[in-house]
Amino acid sequence: MAEDLVLDTAIRDWVLIPLSVVMVLIGVLRYFVSKLMRSSQLPDAKALKEGQVIIRARNLKSGANFIPSKSFRARRVYFTNEENGLLHVPKEQAQNAQAQMFSDPNMAMDMMKKNLSMLIPQSLTFAWVNFFFSGFVAAKIPFPLTQRFRAMLQNGIDLSSVDVSYVSSRSWYFLNLFGLRGFFSLILGEENAMDDTQRMMQMGGFGFDASRSLAAEKDSLDIIQHDWALPKIEHRAEQVLRKLLR
Amino acid sequence: MDSRASEKQSEDLEIFSAENLQSNMKSIYYSRTFLSIVGGVVAGIWGFTGLMGFVFYFLVMAIASLGLAAKAKFSVRAYFDSWNRIVVDGFLGGLMSYVLFWTFAYDIVHIF
Numbered sequence: 001m002a003e004d005l006v007l008d009t010a011i012r013d014w015v016l017i018p019l020s021v022v023m024v025l026i027g028v029l030r031y032f033v034s035k036l037m038r039s040s041q042l043p044d045a046k047a048l049k050e051g052q053v054i055i056r057a058r059n060l061k062s063g064a065n066f067i068p069s070k071s072f073r074a075r076r077v078y079f080t081n082e083e084n085g086l087l088h089v090p091k092e093q094a095q096n097a098q099a100q101m102f103s104d105p106n107m108a109m110d111m112m113k114k115n116l117s118m119l120i121p122q123s124l125t126f127a128w129v130n131f132f133f134s135g136f137v138a139a140k141i142p143f144p145l146t147q148r149f150r151a152m153l154q155n156g157i158d159l160s161s162v163d164v165s166y167v168s169s170r171s172w173y174f175l176n177l178f179g180l181r182g183f184f185s186l187i188l189g190e191e192n193a194m195d196d197t198q199r200m201m202q203m204g205g206f207g208f209d210a211s212r213s214l215a216a217e218k219d220s221l222d223i224i225q226h227d228w229a230l231p232k233i234e235h236r237a238e239q240v241l242r243k244l245l246r
Numbered sequence: 247m248d249s250r251a252s253e254k255q256s257e258d259l260e261i262f263s264a265e266n267l268q269s270n271m272k273s274i275y276y277s278r279t280f281l282s283i284v285g286g287v288v289a290g291i292w293g294f295t296g297l298m299g300f301v302f303y304f305l306v307m308a309i310a311s312l313g314l315a316a317k318a319k320f321s322v323r324a325y326f327d328s329w330n331r332i333v334v335d336g337f338l339g340g341l342m343s344y345v346l347f348w349t350f351a352y353d354i355v356h357i358f
Contacts, residue, residue, distance in 0.1 A: 012354060020350070141345075142289075142352045143296045179346025182279040182339070 015138050015169055019129065023176045026121045027184050034117055050214065053079075057217045061224060069226045080218050126173065133169035140165050141175075270325055274314060274335070281310050282340025283347050290351025303344050307337055 057079055064072050137154075144165055145153070153171040230236075285306035289299050311333045318325045 016350065016353065139349060139353045141349050142294065142299055175342075175346050175349060178342040180343075182282065182343035186276060186279055186283075 137166045138169035282344040286344040286347030
């Protein structure tokens with residue numbers, strides 16, 4: 001049946017708008033809470049040093065073609081030298097570092113706090129939506145979907161002849177969840193948006209394991225072929241200066 | 247998008263200033279997000295349904311690309327590292343926001 005249902009204005013006033021407003025407010029609240037909770041974290045000296053070494057190695061990599069090949073090679077040896085090169089980590093140390101990472105209470109607490117601050121508001125809101133707003137049609141999505149989506153989108157509605165476009169409030173919740181990400185990135189400033197889905201994907205590769213990234217940097221430095229990019233630099237400098245003098 | 251990201255030397259060697267590049271990318275992202283939201287509201291008010299709505303989304307994104315290219319004075323090399331950044335990148339990123347605001351506006355105006 002393709003008839004147009006007319007829905008009660010009260011649904012709009014008391015379901016759609018409050019749900020969106022609540023989700024926006026919870027997102028803002030979560031942003032501020034995570035900012036507050038993050039401030040008490042002393043940086044670990046060793047991890048910081050390793051991070052800086054990695055940054056130096058990357059700078060070397062990106063500027064490799066602008067220094068003469070001898071100096072590039074000298075610098076590269078300094079980093080990748082087998083005995084005391086900065087990026088070379090002996091194997092036992094590598095494994096130790098990882099074990100330490102996992103049992104380090106601070107790191108674990110941090111991860112857990114971040115996880116919780118993601119999960120709790122979401123699950124609370126979801127439970128709230130299910131409890132209060134189930135059993136009626138909440139909105140109509142403007143595009144048609146196939147019948148298979150009916151189970152997903154029309155959870156509380158037990159009539160099977162209603163068009164799939166008429167969805168329950170649970171699907172309005174999910175629509176809000178995904179659609180407000182862009183909105184948050186606009187109002188909350190860069191990158192602090194509600195990127196929970198990205199974080200959930202990051203949870204798979206847990207931990208800043210410095211040893212692995214050091215080894216990766218070492219390999220990538222080893223691979224580089226030096227290609228001297230400024231072969232005629234004196235000529236070019238001469239041309240530029242001549243142009244200036246004219 | 248006013249920071250020049252690259253300098254072109256006379257022998258086809260281009261170096262890119264990474265932070266300018268990144269800030270330009272961010273401003274593209276913000277423009278596209280904002281346009282998706284506004285486009286969604288417009289589509290809802292006008293009563294687009296189904297395929298027309300998605301066509302309208304792609305139209306809005308194409309206009310955004312055109313506007314961004316015009317703002318970069320069509321010399322993409324000066325501000326980005328490739329044409330793909332302006333034209334293709336982030337095309338589908340605004341889709342969810344578009345659909346959300348499209349649904350919202352459509353319901354408010356037409357159903358309730």
